[in-house]
Amino acid sequence: MIPKLSKKEYIKIYTNLIKIRRFEERAAQLYGLGHIGGFCHLYIGQEAVVVGVLMTINKNDSVVTTYRDHGHMIARGLDPKRIMAELTGRSTGYSKGKGGSMHMFSKENNFYGGHGIVGAQVPIGTGVAFAHKYFNDGNICRTYIGDGAMNSGQVFESFNLASLWELPVLYIIENNKYGMGTSVNRASAGSDLFKRGEPFGIPGNIVDGMNVFKVREAAYKAGKHVRDKKGPYILEVQTYRYRGHSMSDPAKYRTKEELEKYKTKDPIQIAYEQIIKKKMASKKELEKINKLVIKEIKEAADYALESPFPEDSDLYTDVYV
Secondary structure (H helix, E strand, O other): OOOOOOHHHHHHHHHHHHHHHHHHHHHHHHHHOOOOOOOOOOOOOOHHHHHHHHOOOOOOOEEEOOOOOHHHHHHOOOOHHHHHHHHOOOOOOOOOOOOOOOOOOEHHHOEOOOOOOOOOHHHHHHHHHHHHHHHOOOOOEEEEEEHHHOOOHHHHHHHHHHHHOOOOEEEEEEEOOEEOOEEHHHHOOOOOHHHHHHHHOOOEEEEEOOOHHHHHHHHHHHHHHHHOOOOOEEEEEEOOOOOOOOOOOOOOOOOHHHHHHHHOOOHHHHHHHHHHHOOOOOHHHHHHHHHHHHHHHHHHHHHHHHOOOOOHHHOOOOOOO
8 A cells, every 4th residue: 555645745745846957957057157067967857757766765775876866866855055066076065076967976875876887877776785685674775777778788687686686676767768869769679678677587667757646656666566575676767858868968869849748748747736736735835835946956056156176185085995
């Protein structure tokens, strides 16, 4: 039985959706102004995935994700000020300004990255799950995979070991329809990416990733399967990114009509309408949340730009532990 959401939880869901969207919009502005260097992959359009999944997480569960990681950290409850500081390369960031957009890390929050190599986080998440089983701590690892990584050999090696050793890992495929600039239909044979786990005996399911409530329900069932020591599970969440693959991508490989079609399924609007329908909050209350979030994200940006860069003497610290 899936627990019913309280009014407080409905508000938390909406707040996190808005917070990720506003954070990423501000990050795009700072990138355009030259305050963020290197690669920067935005999560705009995909907010319901991570918010829905992390509504089902226990405090000591682990999370490992891709380079599109800012939204994951916010949903995990990490401080937007320190996330923005990391984006701008400041010493007050979560990786002390050395990781940037793609390599954020917070051991105290059981958040193990942010990984820049496509698919590289999958064996790491599988290894973290092995540690959970070895120490018998009752926790599970949620390992996120982009659709572009689903043809990578290390992913299947991880599936094999996870199934063989019955590891407590929930693999979450964020299928946003494009691996960089290539449509998933042109790159992946067969439909339903979650079925890639079937040869290894890993069960799975597919869910509408634009609806945060559907994601939460599917993630709860999937998480329960893993926590009940039944081995790994694969949840494919079908979503869509509104921006390019990264800030340097003009996304000319898709039509304007396709983008507009998905914008009619905006995850924030879907949550907004559901909350109003269920009378969990008024339009005025939700607008107040939006204004408070805008203020919080502005403060995060100001904090980041006012923070110092790392000292030259820190260049070789924290390279190896």
